[in-house]
Amino acid sequence: MQVYLDNAATTPMDVQVIEKMTEVMHDCFGNASAIHGQGRKAKAVVEMARKEIATLLNCASSELIFTGSGTEADNMALRCAVNDLNVTHIITSEIEHKAVLDTAKELQAKGLARITFIKLDALGRADLEDLENIAKQNPGSLISLMHANNEIGTLNDITAISKIARDNDCYFHTDTVQTIGHYPIDLKDWDVDFVACSAHKFHGPKGVGFLYKNKALRIRPIVTGGGQEGAMRAGTENVTGIAGLAKALEVASRNIEVKIDTVQRIKAYFKEQLLSEVKGVCFNGDTSNEGGLYTVLNVSLPPSDNASTLLFQLDMNGICASGGSACNSGAVGDSHVLNGILHPTDRSALRFSFSKFTTKEEVDYAISKLKELI
Numbered sequence: 001m002q003v004y005l006d007n008a009a010t011t012p013m014d015v016q017v018i019e020k021m022t023e024v025m026h027d028c029f030g031n032a033s034a035i036h037g038q039g040r041k042a043k044a045v046v047e048m049a050r051k052e053i054a055t056l057l058n059c060a061s062s063e064l065i066f067t068g069s070g071t072e073a074d075n076m077a078l079r080c081a082v083n084d085l086n087v088t089h090i091i092t093s094e095i096e097h098k099a100v101l102d103t104a105k106e107l108q109a110k111g112l113a114r115i116t117f118i119k120l121d122a123l124g125r126a127d128l129e130d131l132e133n134i135a136k137q138n139p140g141s142l143i144s145l146m147h148a149n150n151e152i153g154t155l156n157d158i159t160a161i162s163k164i165a166r167d168n169d170c171y172f173h174t175d176t177v178q179t180i181g182h183y184p185i186d187l188k189d190w191d192v193d194f195v196a197c198s199a200h201k202f203h204g205p206k207g208v209g210f211l212y213k214n215k216a217l218r219i220r221p222i223v224t225g226g227g228q229e230g231a232m233r234a235g236t237e238n239v240t241g242i243a244g245l246a247k248a249l250e251v252a253s254r255n256i257e258v259k260i261d262t263v264q265r266i267k268a269y270f271k272e273q274l275l276s277e278v279k280g281v282c283f284n285g286d287t288s289n290e291g292g293l294y295t296v297l298n299v300s301l302p303p304s305d306n307a308s309t310l311l312f313q314l315d316m317n318g319i320c321a322s323g324g325s326a327c328n329s330g331a332v333g334d335s336h337v338l339n340g341i342l343h344p345t346d347r348s349a350l351r352f353s354f355s356k357f358t359t360k361e362e363v364d365y366a367i368s369k370l371k372e373l374i
Contacts, residue, residue, distance in 0.1 A: 003362040006320045008150055008296050008353035014203040020247040024240045032237045042239045049246035056253050059187040065211045065232045066242050070177040070198030073211035074099035077173040077194035080219035081142040082113050089141040090115050091134055095124055095340035097175055100144050123286040124154040124341045135168035146175040151337040151351055152285025153296030162191045177201055181252040204248030208241030259356050264294040266358050271297060273367045278374055284349055296353045304374055307348035317369045322351040
């Protein structure tokens, strides 16, 4: 039996997305920058997708810049804030995605910006009082805090963080790679400056995402050599991928409350079975419906002799899970997120993540094998 429980790393593509992309592949091969008929046809696909996404997220279509990934979008936000918005101070946390942490650290190493890490609570949530104090002392900073942590699932209060940013003349970037397509999101209501998105996290294609940039900001591209994306990101547009992104978000947004409830039930059942079958198990991050991702459950396991090979053994039994973020899935080292929340070093942790395609039968199989192995 094959059981896929690593949806926070990537999701299987929805058949409706595949059909849309296949249609575009067949009918629209032109370069969207060309002025002839095929070029105009491709350009229309790109702009229609941009308009559809903007409508779903309640923003202006001109505020969306298509990228090759969420990582590129994060890079663009941080680098443009420093290069073009006179940001010399970045406020972030030690458990952000490496796309944010490594970029911020590089900017600091070059003497372009310094970093302050805010305090976190035991669940990995931003300490808003500490954030406010740091922001007050450093107006004009860039606050970069993710909406939901990709390893432990804890959600941050974006509206509260946005208010702190605005009250202290700071810019605000949030990585929403784990939440766009999974929650109803209203960007006007959020009042943020930058948002990063990646299509493959909500049953879309890999290799395409976007950066939302507040239209009040004036920035320059970090990828140069062409006038694509309103002169904000050079390179021939991935027309097929962009069409797939828009379709994936449209499909994900339909009956979203029903999907949330369905996946929450699967996660709750998985958690309940673990507590019943595995002695000494506990969980990292906020696992409540209100405070954590309904798609992610980070499991802290009791000490065992085979902890270091548990992921491999699960894989041998047809079960796909993760020991950390997807970008570190090939690594054996410690998770910076677990270190950031002071996870006990004598316990191992596994991340199981769910989607609308996850079934109870798959969960039962995974639990039975996990119990055997432990």
